[in-house]
Amino acid sequence: MPFNTQLTRALGIRVPVVQGGMQWVGYAELASAVSNAGGLGILTALTQPTPEDLRKEIRRCREMTKNPFGVNLTLLPALVPPDYAAYAQVIIDEGIKIVETAGNSPGPVIRQLKAAGTTILHKCTTIRHAQSAVKLGVDFLSIDGFECAGHVGETDITNFILLSRARQSLGGIPFIASGGFADGQGLAAALALGACGINMGTRFMCTVEAPIHQNIKKAIVDAQETDTELVLRRWKNTSRLFANKVTKDAVKIERESTTGKFEEVAPYVSGKRGRQVFLNGDKDYGVWTAGQVIGLIHDIPTCEELLVRIEREAVETMKQNQSLYVAEGDKPVSSTGTVGKNTNNPGAEVYGVGKSKL
Ligand SMILES: Cc1cc2nc3c(=O)[nH]c(=O)nc-3n(C[C@H](O)[C@H](O)[C@H](O)COP(=O)(O)O)c2cc1C
Numbered sequence: 253m254p255f256n257t258q259l260t261r262a263l264g265i266r267v268p269v270v271q272g273g274m275q276w277v278g279y280a281e282l283a284s285a286v287s288n289a290g291g292l293g294i295l296t297a298l299t300q301p302t303p304e305d306l307r308k309e310i311r312r313c314r315e316m317t318k319n320p321f322g323v324n325l326t327l328l329p330a331l332v333p334p335d336y337a338a339y340a341q342v343i344i345d346e347g348i349k350i351v352e353t354a355g356n357s358p359g360p361v362i363r364q365l366k367a368a369g370t371t372i373l374h375k376c377t378t379i380r381h382a383q384s385a386v387k388l389g390v391d392f393l394s395i396d397g398f399e400c401a402g403h404v405g406e407t408d409i410t411n412f413i414l415l416s417r418a419r420q421s422l423g424g425i426p427f428i429a430s431g432g433f434a435d436g437q438g439l440a441a442a443l444a445l446g447a448c449g450i451n452m453g454t455r456f457m458c459t460v461e462a463p464i465h466q467n468i469k470k471a472i473v474d475a476q477e478t479d480t481e482l483v484l485r486r487w488k489n490t491s492r493l494f495a496n497k498v499t500k501d502a503v504k505i506e507r508e509s510t511t512g513k514f515e516e517v518a519p520y521v522s523g524k525r526g527r528q529v530f531l532n533g534d535k536d537y538g539v540w541t542a543g544q545v546i547g548l549i550h551d552i553p554t555c556e557e558l559l560v561r562i563e564r565e566a567v568e569t570m571k572q573n574q575s576l577y578v579a580e581g582d583k584p585v586s587s588t589g590t591v592g593k594n595t596n597n598p599g600a601e602v603y604g605v606g607k608s609k610l
Pocket of ligand 1: 271
């Protein structure tokens with residue numbers, strides 16, 4: 253029996269797992285592989301140098317999958333901002349039905365996309381921003397906890413609080429959980445907290461189809477959950493990055509600078525050098541984005557293997573959890589039945605199917 257959530261129904265996908273936009277990673281190879289595996293793959297618009305290049309990438313992706321896929325459009329502060337309206341127009345013209353928006357002042361772009369009937373999945377790190385996005389008419393929110401890779405925001409609220417706040421405060425607008433997810437147990441937990449799916453970034457970097465150097469995938473497998481650093485807090489643009497030598501140097505300068513001038517740290521956090529990391533495989537060549545979830549990633553599967561595994565783990569977890577509640581007076585069945593071994597609570601006796609009172 254497939255998943256049946258607001259996300260799977262609205263997007264026409266089988267597994268409620270979205271691959272979040274990733275600069276220099278979200279190319280057609282990855283997005284199509286995720287969509288072919290039953291999730292929602294997402295191309296990253298600004299990874300393409302111009303709107304016309306995005307058009308070509310959308311067409312390339314369409315040749316690689318018949319399933320729905322989306323495009324991420326991220327609005328970040330820049331001295332010379334990209335022509336967001338032109339990127340959005342290409343997305344509309346190419347018939348993309350799902351857009352992940354993220355970043356600052358998304359109003360004009362959201363209005364432009366909504367007018368064309370696009371489904372908007374807006375990513376944010378605070379309930380206040382989520383509520384503003386609801387007023388703009390977004391269809392889904394992607395709630396990005398402090399664990400996440402990349403722009404974590406400035407409030408440092410982890411998903412255990414943030415997701416329940418979303419459930420309590422968003423007036424029933426559907427939301428997905430983002431940041432810290434890598435497996436089916438995480439998906440089951442997110443669904444229990446009221447989300448209708450999950451968004452994953454770092455986990456998808458570490459798949460066969462992710463178009464980045466194998467050394468970087470190995471670096472993720474070897475890393476612990478403690479191997480990330482927060483940089484640029486001083487300039488209220490906090491990013492969670494992989495903890496390598498350059499990141500550590502950047503953090504030192506940020507802490508010790510007496511001028512507080514961004515120019516001092518700018519060469520360390522250069523996006524150009526970060527991009528090279530994914531191409532040359534030298535994890536210390538520049539800064540690159542990764543979330544605390546690196547501590548949960550131990551292999552490099554294909555997207556298909558990953559999503560099949562996540563689906564199986566989530567279904568098993570949901571079944572096992574049913575067995576943890578027993579109506580008074582009922583006797584536990586000691587057989588594992590089809591519910592399986594209760595790894596959540598090995599000391600508990602497991603009820604067979606049909607015995608659960610939930
Ligand atoms: C390498 C990398 C690049 C990213 N680039 C973007 C981006 O350009 N725009 C965006 O909205 N999110 C970006 N993200 C964030 C992801 O879309 C997603 O929200 C995040 O990775 C979720 O946290 P997780 O890594 O714990 O799964 C990036 C993440 C990674 C790992």
